[in-house]
Amino acid sequence: MRRPNDGRTQHAHRVSAARRDAGFRLTSVVTVGLAAVGGLGTGLIAGAVRPSADASPASTTTSIRVVSPSTSATPSASRTAASTPASTKAATKAATKAAATRAAAPTQAVAQPPVATSGGS
Amino acid sequence: MTATALTSLVAASTSAGSPLWYFNRATGVVCLVLLTVVVVLGILVRRSRPVGTAPRFVVAAVHRNASLLTLVFLGIHIATAVLDPYVTLNITDAVMPFTAGYRPLWVGLGAVSLDLMLAIIATSLLRERIGVRAWRLVHWTTYACWPLALAHGLGTGSDVGAWWMIAITAACVFAVGLSVAWRINAARTVPEPIAISGRSSAIRQDLLR
Numbered sequence: 338m339r340r341p342n343d344g345r346t347q348h349a350h351r352v353s354a355a356r357r358d359a360g361f362r363l364t365s366v367v368t369v370g371l372a373a374v375g376g377l378g379t380g381l382i383a384g385a386v387r388p389s390a391d392a393s394p395a396s397t398t399t400s401i402r403v404v405s406p407s408t409s410a411t412p413s414a415s416r417t418a419a420s421t422p423a424s425t426k427a428a429t430k431a432a433t434k435a436a437a438t439r440a441a442a443p444t445q446a447v448a449q450p451p452v453a454t455s456g457g458s
Numbered sequence: 459m460t461a462t463a464l465t466s467l468v469a470a471s472t473s474a475g476s477p478l479w480y481f482n483r484a485t486g487v488v489c490l491v492l493l494t495v496v497v498v499l500g501i502l503v504r505r506s507r508p509v510g511t512a513p514r515f516v517v518a519a520v521h522r523n524a525s526l527l528t529l530v531f532l533g534i535h536i537a538t539a540v541l542d543p544y545v546t547l548n549i550t551d552a553v554m555p556f557t558a559g560y561r562p563l564w565v566g567l568g569a570v571s572l573d574l575m576l577a578i579i580a581t582s583l584l585r586e587r588i589g590v591r592a593w594r595l596v597h598w599t600t601y602a603c604w605p606l607a608l609a610h611g612l613g614t615g616s617d618v619g620a621w622w623m624i625a626i627t628a629a630c631v632f633a634v635g636l637s638v639a640w641r642i643n644a645a646r647t648v649p650e651p652i653a654i655s656g657r658s659s660a661i662r663q664d665l666l667r
Contacts, residue, residue, distance in 0.1 A: 357515075360516040360519075361516075363512065363516050364519040364520055364523065368520060368524070371492065371495065371520075371523070371524055375488045375492060378487070378491070379484040379485055379531070379534075381484075382484035382488070383477070383480040383484040384480075385622075386480055386484065387480050
């Protein structure tokens with residue numbers, strides 16, 4: 338009869354059942370440990386690199402998030418622009434102007450005329 | 459006041475990156491470490507020398523599980539790179555080498571490494587169907603996959619200059635170099651099993667190792 342060769346058994350068939358069970362248990366523990374270390378490492382590194390903004394891919398450029406008055410600032414709305422002082426200044430100025438425009442815009446609530454109640458007994 | 463708050467928000471967004479970008483960088487480092495673990499275990503399990511007190515099938519199983527785990531983190535690494543607004547990458551750039559608009563050479567090396575890894579894992583899962591010889595032939599490309607991944611990280615990694623990244627990279631290179639030396643040394647002392655002919659004999663020899 339052909340021996341099953343599914344990976345788990347291909348090296349394990351020559352050891353005793355107790356040693357095999359212990360081996361599979363050890364495999365599970367090590368695998369879970371690796372996954373935990375990977376997850377923890379990802380979190381730690383992501384937290385560690387967060388403040389270092391100078392390490393962003395565009396180290397020679399600055400990401401400018403363009404805020405449109407009509408739409409909310411979504412990640413897709415961000416743009417990468419050259420970090421020349423002029424463009425940065427212009428973008429900041431445009432964003433400030435847009436905010437000022439929004440602040441000055443009339444509110445949607447319109448005062449309703451009093452409802453005339455007709456009749457009355 | 460609203461204008462001031464918005465201005466500071468814009469300023470903050472210019473100085474801080476997206477969380478996706480941080481996760482992309484972090485998963486890249488974790489992928490390199492996990493891939494190193496996979497390669498080292500793969501080298502150690504190949505030879506008939508015991509690896510410490512652990513049975514060989516344990517090392518083989520951990521090697522296989524770690525490779526699948528690497529694939530999971532690699533998926534997160536690619537997904538965050540594609541979704542992140544900082545760099546304009548799409549899923550095709552991650553699979554097709556040297557087509558990316560952003561650092562095509564270094565991203566392309568990562569794509570080649572990914573393709574090789576997918577081929578290695580696919581042939582490992584289909585090992586029973588394709589035979590040991592074909593599987594082993596593809597598996598040899600691991601020796602290209604790992605250096606390509608390392609070069610991808612060194613070329614395009616944002617934290618290459620950081621002390622901790624230098625330490626991690628050095629440790630990975632040292633671990634793989636040491637295991638390769640161990641294997642070469644073992645090859646001198648333990649003769650390579652001779653594949654007689656045909657698939658069944660190759661499988662039988664592999665089982666007895």
